[in-house]
Amino acid sequence: MYLFIHSFKSCQTSNIIYALTCPCGQFDYTGESGYSLDERIQVHRYHGNRIMYECFMGARNFKLIYPNVVKSADTLSKDGMRLYRHSTECPTAIQIFLDENPQYWRFVPLLNDDADQMDRNPYIASRDVPHGDDLRSDKDVRELLANLPPPPANYRFSQRQYHQQYSFFQARRELKAMPNMHLDLYNAKVIAVLPDNGSMVLRRIIEALFITHAETKLNSAGCLVKCDHDVATGGSHGNTVWCKDLVRRPVPAFTGSSDMNNVVVKWERKD
Numbered sequence: 001m002y003l004f005i006h007s008f009k010s011c012q013t014s015n016i017i018y019a020l021t022c023p024c025g026q027f028d029y030t031g032e033s034g035y036s037l038d039e040r041i042q043v044h045r046y047h048g049n050r051i052m053y054e055c056f057m058g059a060r061n062f063k064l065i066y067p068n069v070v071k072s073a074d075t076l077s078k079d080g081m082r083l084y085r086h087s088t089e090c091p092t093a094i095q096i097f098l099d100e101n102p103q104y105w106r107f108v109p110l111l112n113d114d115a116d117q118m119d120r121n122p123y124i125a126s127r128d129v130p131h132g133d134d135l136r137s138d139k140d141v142r143e144l145l146a147n148l149p150p151p152p153a154n155y156r157f158s159q160r161q162y163h164q165q166y167s168f169f170q171a172r173r174e175l176k177a178m179p180n181m182h183l184d185l186y187n188a189k190v191i192a193v194l195p196d197n198g199s200m201v202l203r204r205i206i207e208a209l210f211i212t213h214a215e216t217k218l219n220s221a222g223c224l225v226k227c228d229h230d231v232a233t234g235g236s237h238g239n240t241v242w243c244k245d246l247v248r249r250p251v252p253a254f255t256g257s258s259d260m261n262n263v264v265v266k267w268e269r270k271d
């Protein structure tokens, strides 16, 4: 027996079924937890922002940035979840991430015409040269740049962006200017509360019923009938170019969260 909630005022109740909706409003996820929504959403915030960050840095750069870190099986599993992969393809979610973390605009390709126009301005093309005794070598910086995700067709990086990317990696800013890992990339709400003595098995059965009934497109598993999620998500946004129509808004205050440092220790180290 479980209780449907229409107006749930507390996020502290545990043993719950919950729903996450992408801010684009088109994609949902259903989850279950023996903890409260407040506690559970912290995990989603962390992985959502981590995977967005790693996507901007380029998947092939992970080993170069974190040479002594090996991702755990759980982290690798999270990497493959539709919930998080969708955010990296969804312009609405990417816009929210960039509004909060403007240091990653240099990794957003421009339309060729816009990049050409920017490159004609010699002032803009001047290079910001970082200082310090912990600078990355030219060879390593170039390897990181070569591993960045390729821009979509008709898009490219401007010379200014290239210089900004170079300075970013040279000064190791990928480790010093981490994204805000507390940013909400989903709208969350509790949709059912189970009795305190409700088991995990019960939660998962009810979760599966919700997933099946609502046909939530961001669940990687749990649907009780045959459904083709890959077709349903269609690469999430079909042929939409992920960087099209992103708006560079007035720069908000960036808090420069360093929470990722705490998270790195959770990963398994080789040595």
Ligand SMILES: [Zn+2]
Binding pocket: 022, 023, 024, 025, 026, 027, 086, 087, 090, 092, 093
């Ligand atoms: Zn979306």
